Each structure stands twice: as C-alpha cells, then as structure tokens.
Amino acid sequence: MEPFEGSAAVVQLETGAEVIELLIRKLEHHVALGEDEKAYLAQIALQVREYEPRETIVHEGDHPSESCLLVTGFACRFKLLPEGKRQILSFHVAGDFIDLHSFLLKQMDHGMAAISKCTIAKVPHRSIQAITEQFPRLTRALWWDVALDGAIFREWMVSLGRRDARAQIAHLLCELLLRLQAVGLVTDNSYELVPTQTDLGDALGLSTVHVNRTLQQLRGEGLIVSEGRRVTIPDVEKLKTAAGFNQAYLAVRSGPASAG
Amino acid sequence: MEPFEGSAAVVQLETGAEVIELLIRKLEHHVALGEDEKAYLAQIALQVREYEPRETIVHEGDHPSESCLLVTGFACRFKLLPEGKRQILSFHVAGDFIDLHSFLLKQMDHGMAAISKCTIAKVPHRSIQAITEQFPRLTRALWWDVALDGAIFREWMVSLGRRDARAQIAHLLCELLLRLQAVGLVTDNSYELVPTQTDLGDALGLSTVHVNRTLQQLRGEGLIVSEGRRVTIPDVEKLKTAAGFNQAYLAVRSGPASAG
DNA sequence: CGAGGTCTTGAAGACGATCAACAAACGTGG
DNA sequence: CCACGTTTGTTGATCGTCTTCAAGACCTCG
Numbered sequence: 001m002e003p004f005e006g007s008a009a010v011v012q013l014e015t016g017a018e019v020i021e022l023l024i025r026k027l028e029h030h031v032a033l034g035e036d037e038k039a040y041l042a043q044i045a046l047q048v049r050e051y052e053p054r055e056t057i058v059h060e061g062d063h064p065s066e067s068c069l070l071v072t073g074f075a076c077r078f079k080l081l082p083e084g085k086r087q088i089l090s091f092h093v094a095g096d097f098i099d100l101h102s103f104l105l106k107q108m109d110h111g112m113a114a115i116s117k118c119t120i121a122k123v124p125h126r127s128i129q130a131i132t133e134q135f136p137r138l139t140r141a142l143w144w145d146v147a148l149d150g151a152i153f154r155e156w157m158v159s160l161g162r163r164d165a166r167a168q169i170a171h172l173l174c175e176l177l178l179r180l181q182a183v184g185l186v187t188d189n190s191y192e193l194v195p196t197q198t199d200l201g202d203a204l205g206l207s208t209v210h211v212n213r214t215l216q217q218l219r220g221e222g223l224i225v226s227e228g229r230r231v232t233i234p235d236v237e238k239l240k241t242a243a244g245f246n247q248a249y250l251a252v253r254s255g256p257a258s259a260g
Numbered sequence: 261m262e263p264f265e266g267s268a269a270v271v272q273l274e275t276g277a278e279v280i281e282l283l284i285r286k287l288e289h290h291v292a293l294g295e296d297e298k299a300y301l302a303q304i305a306l307q308v309r310e311y312e313p314r315e316t317i318v319h320e321g322d323h324p325s326e327s328c329l330l331v332t333g334f335a336c337r338f339k340l341l342p343e344g345k346r347q348i349l350s351f352h353v354a355g356d357f358i359d360l361h362s363f364l365l366k367q368m369d370h371g372m373a374a375i376s377k378c379t380i381a382k383v384p385h386r387s388i389q390a391i392t393e394q395f396p397r398l399t400r401a402l403w404w405d406v407a408l409d410g411a412i413f414r415e416w417m418v419s420l421g422r423r424d425a426r427a428q429i430a431h432l433l434c435e436l437l438l439r440l441q442a443v444g445l446v447t448d449n450s451y452e453l454v455p456t457q458t459d460l461g462d463a464l465g466l467s468t469v470h471v472n473r474t475l476q477q478l479r480g481e482g483l484i485v486s487e488g489r490r491v492t493i494p495d496v497e498k499l500k501t502a503a504g505f506n507q508a509y510l511a512v513r514s515g516p517a518s519a520g
Numbered sequence: 521c522g523a524g525g526t527c528t529t530g531a532a533g534a535c536g537a538t539c540a541a542c543a544a545a546c547g548t549g550g
Numbered sequence: 551c552c553a554c555g556t557t558t559g560t561t562g563a564t565c566g567t568c569t570t571c572a573a574g575a576c577c578t579c580g
Binding site for chain 2: 110136139140143144148150155156157158162244
C-alpha cells in the first residue's frame with residue numbers, strides 16, 4: 001500500500017516528437033491542429049522518467065512547475081483520507097495529459113501514482129503558458145482536454161452515488177474498453193486489466209472483498225471472461241446494458257475532427 | 261420531481277455590466293484582469309431569463325450555443341438514470357459560470373436545473389470564441405474556472421466513495437458555507453440551505469430518509485442549528501473536523517489575485 | 521381551507537463492510 | 551531452478567449502515 005520514492009534516471013529528450021505524437025493524436029479527436037502548432041509541440045523540451053508500480057509521481061499539496069503526460073503504462077489520481085482510506089479519482093492510459101490542470105490550479109488537490117510501470121513526460125508550465133500566448137486553437141484543444149476530464153468525473157460520480165456494485169464494475173470495464181481501444185490496447189474486445197481488485201475498490205468506493213465477489217458474479221453471468229489479468233467481453237452490448245453505459249461522455253470518435 | 265418547462269420572458273440586455281461584474285469578481289480570484297478584458301466582457305450581449313424552482317434550464321444531450329451564468333438563485337447540474345434515479349453533480353450559486361465547458365464539449369453530458377427561482381444570463385459561445393482569439397489572459401481565467409469545477413468534482417467523489425453519511429453532509433455544509441460566504445450570502449456562520457433533503461440525498465447518493473436522520477444527528481450533536489431553511493454553524497472548526505474538510509480544493513481567497 | 525410539497529417516524533430487509541484466514545501468483549535471490 | 555516472501559485473489563461468517571416501504575405531521579401558498 002505504501003507508495004515509495006524511486007530514483008529512476010531522468011532522460012532529457014531534445015526532440016520529444018515520438019512522445020508528443022500521442023498527445024497530438026488525442027487532441028485531434030477534438031480539432032485538427034495546424035502545422036505550426038504541431039511543430040511547436042514537437043520542439044518542447046521534455047523530461048522523461050520511468051516510475052515503478054505503486055510509486056507516487058506527484059504528491060497532494062505539491063506546486064508542480066510542469067504537467068505530466070503519460071507515455072506508456074497505467075496510472076491513477078487519488079486522494080487519501082485521514083483514516084487511511086483512499087479514493088481513486090481516475091485511471092489513465094497512454095496519451096493522457098494527467099494533471100494538465102495543475103498549470104491553472106497551482107496546488108495539487110490530489111496525488112498521482114503509477115499503477116503499472118510507467119513512463120512519464122513532463123511538460124513545463126512555461127511551455128503551456130507560451131502556447132496560450134501564441135496559439136488560440138491549440139489552447140482550446142488543451143482546454144477541451146481538461147473539460148473532458150471533468151465529464152469523466154461526472155460519470156464516475158453517478159457510479160459512486162447511484163449504481164450498485166455490479167453496474168459500477170460493469171461500467172468501469174466498459175469505459176476502460178473504449179479508452180484502451182482508442183490507443184490501440186484492445187484486441188477482440190479483450191484487454192489487460194492492470195489495476196488490482198484493491199485499486200478497483202478504491203476507485204468505486206467498495207471493499208476489495210466485494211469487488212472480488214461482484215467480479216465473480218459477472219463471470220458467472222457470462223458478461224466477462226478472464227484469464228489472469230486479461231479480461232474479455234464476449235458481448236459488449238450486454239455488458240453496456242448491465243452497466244447503464246452511454247459512451248457519449250467520453251467523446252470518443254474513430255477519426256480526427258474537422259478544423260475549429 | 262418533474263422539472264417543467266416555464267415560459268418566462270426573455271430580456272435582452274444591451275450592456276450586461278452589472279451581471280458581468282459578478283463573473284469578473286470570481287475570475288479575479290485567480291488573476292487580475294486588464295481594463296480591455298473587462299471592457300470586452302461588459303459589452304457582450306446577454307440574454308437574461310428567469311427560471312422557476314425545479315425548472316430545467318438545459319437538458320442532457322442538448323447542443324447549446326451559449327453558456328449559462330447564474331446571476332441570482334440556486335441551481336444544480338444532474339444526471340438521470342434509466343431507473344429514474346437522479347445524481348446531482350454540483351450546486352451553484354450567484355456568479356457561477358455553470359456550463360462554461362459546453363463551449364468545448366458541444367454536447368451536454370448532463371442536465372441543469374433551477375433549485376430556487378433563478379436568473380440566468382446566457383453568454384454566446386461565439387463571444388467566448390472571440391475571447392480565446394484576442395485575450396490569452398482572460399482565456400486562462402476562464403480555463404481556470406473549468407479546472408476549479410473539476411477540483412470540486414474530485415472532492416465530491418471522495419465524499420460519495422469514502423465518507424459516511426454524517427461526514428458527507430457535514431462536508432457539503434462546509435462547502436456551501438465557504439462558497440456562499442464568497443458571494444456574501446452568509447452572516448454569522450448562518451445561511452439559507454436552499455436544496456431540499458431530497459436534493460441533498462440526490463447529491464450525496466443517499467435516500468431522503470437517511471438524510472433526514474443524519475441531519476437530526478448533526479443537530480443532536482450541536483454541530484448545526486436550524487430553524488426552517490436557515491442553517492447555523494455554531495463552531496465551524498468542529499464541523500470541519502467531523503467532515504474531514506480541507507478547503508484547499510475550493511481555492512477560495514479573501515482578496516483578488518495578482519497579475520498573471 | 522385545501523392541496524401539494526417537504527419533513528419526520530417506524531419497521532423490515534438488503535447490500536456491502538469488516539474480520540480472519542488461506543490459496544494462488546509473482547518476482548527475486550540463492 | 552527451486553525456495554521464499556510478498557502481493558493478489560478467494561472464501562466464510564457476522565455485523566452495520568443505509569434502503570425501502572408506508573404512513574402521518576407540518577407547512578406554505580394560492
């Protein structure tokens with residue numbers, strides 16, 4: 001349970017083109033970017049660093065001077081309660097600009113941790129500031145990303161407040177299916193479920209024991225099939241129905257968006 | 261329970277200066293704005309309209325072409341589940357730019373309704389678009405507002421997932437105290453609690469019955485005193501402790517911010 | 521004064537928590 | 551390659567918070 005402080009090497013990338021590619025892909029779900037904007041993004045000096053599973057990336061209360069872009073791996077945001085309980089606020093996959101909002105909010109109201117081994121690229125706030133001064137359209141794309149973040153929080157609030165354990169877990173599995181699909185981590189409706197049952201419980205406000213039993217129930221109903229970490233969803237529509245899942249909140253589309 | 265469609269008159273304000281004043285006050289908690297920015301805001305053509313209690317202001321699924329600024333009254337955002345359950349996502353007080361994010365997200369992933377009688381000023385998205393083209397600092401201030409929205413959602417997720425009913429209600433009462441204080445609606449740690457117990461339940465994921473009993477418990481403990489709608493908090497620190505309340509997430513400050 | 525919304529109370533039951541123990545899987549080093 | 555410790559998953563039993571259903575009191579306002 002205790003996140004520890006690693007000491008992985010810090011790598012300076014002169015051109016973060018490969019890394020930024022991911023971000024561009026995500027932002028272009030919203031608006032097509034100009035060549036100048038992409039070029040600007042590509043030349044930003046990034047610090048890339050690896051984190052071990054369970055390692056804390058940013059602490060609650062920090063005042064970071066850069067925002068974290070998840071390049072590979074699986075991460076989460078969370079808050080800790082005085083009594084030692086934990087609430088996971090979000091899961092993150094490759095391409096997510098996890099704490100972009102720290103550019104605006106200054107102080108972190110939550111922590112950030114690796115779930116699997118992760119590589120994180122840190123984007124200096126001064127580069128984001130520069131974007132807001134020069135590129136209105138790119139600024140809107142980043143702003144959109146933060147707004148989308150909020151839409152996901154809202155859907156999670158519905159789960160936490162009004163769905164029972166079965167629907168909650170089904171819903172989360174649907175969300176992960178779509179989000180992992182968007183970054184090519186799904187084959188045949190099957191993906192690796194990286195978070196542990198304890199992680200799932202902390203995300204859904206449930207005990208580990210109850211997550212375990214509810215997962216068994218879903219397996220028993222044939223809504224999911226699992227071997228080891230890998231989850232397969234034989235009938236996506238059926239799982240969506242069980243979850244009351246409506247994908248509109250994710251604003252996922254197949255292709256890039258038009259100009260705006 | 262059924263929100264109805266009213267037919268209040270629509271008022272065109274040529275100069276929305278008085279209305280915009282509120283927004284400026286809120287944004288300046290983050291950054292001090294320039295005269296040109298304030299002037300631009302003041303000349304935006306607003307549609308002002310009144311809504312009756314329980315009236316729906318924007319429906320889930322809508323594609324609004326303007327964002328709603330709450331001028332007076334008490335409103336909320338919510339989602340409805342197929343089974344008829346409701347999850348309230350946020351409460352709003354005067355000065356809140358309730359669905360500013362609809363400028364970016366296009367489709368509403370939730371509804372918006374009046375709780376008390378409300379007056380709403382609608383700001384055209386094209387005016388916001390114009391701001392992003394011309395005023396980087398003001399754009400950041402609006403972006404900040406959306407990010408702050410997210411911070412409040414995160415704190416609510418902690419309540420929904422990990423706090424028991426007593427702490428949840430205490431937490432909400434603390435939050436409302438501070439937010440109403442910021443707009444001058446509190447005197448002597450006392451304010452009007454506009455939402456009904458059913459509303460509170462829908463916000464906290466609790467049944468009305470349990471809200472009622474928990475409120476009684478808080479009264480019994482002397483943590484709150486109420487006469488009619490009005491709630492008084494005799495010892496704010498004590499209530500905060502009961503709630504596990506840390507106001508950092510609200511980013512409330514007494515005075516305006518420095519330039520940025 | 522009546523009607524609808526809101527608040528309050530009681531009783532019964534369900535969903536999920538907690539506690540405790542064990543099994544299985546995993547990674548690491550000898 | 552096996553032994554070992556640690557993390558993760560699984561199971562059973564008991565308990566408690568909160569839900570649901572139902573009914574009555576209160577209050578506000580036309």
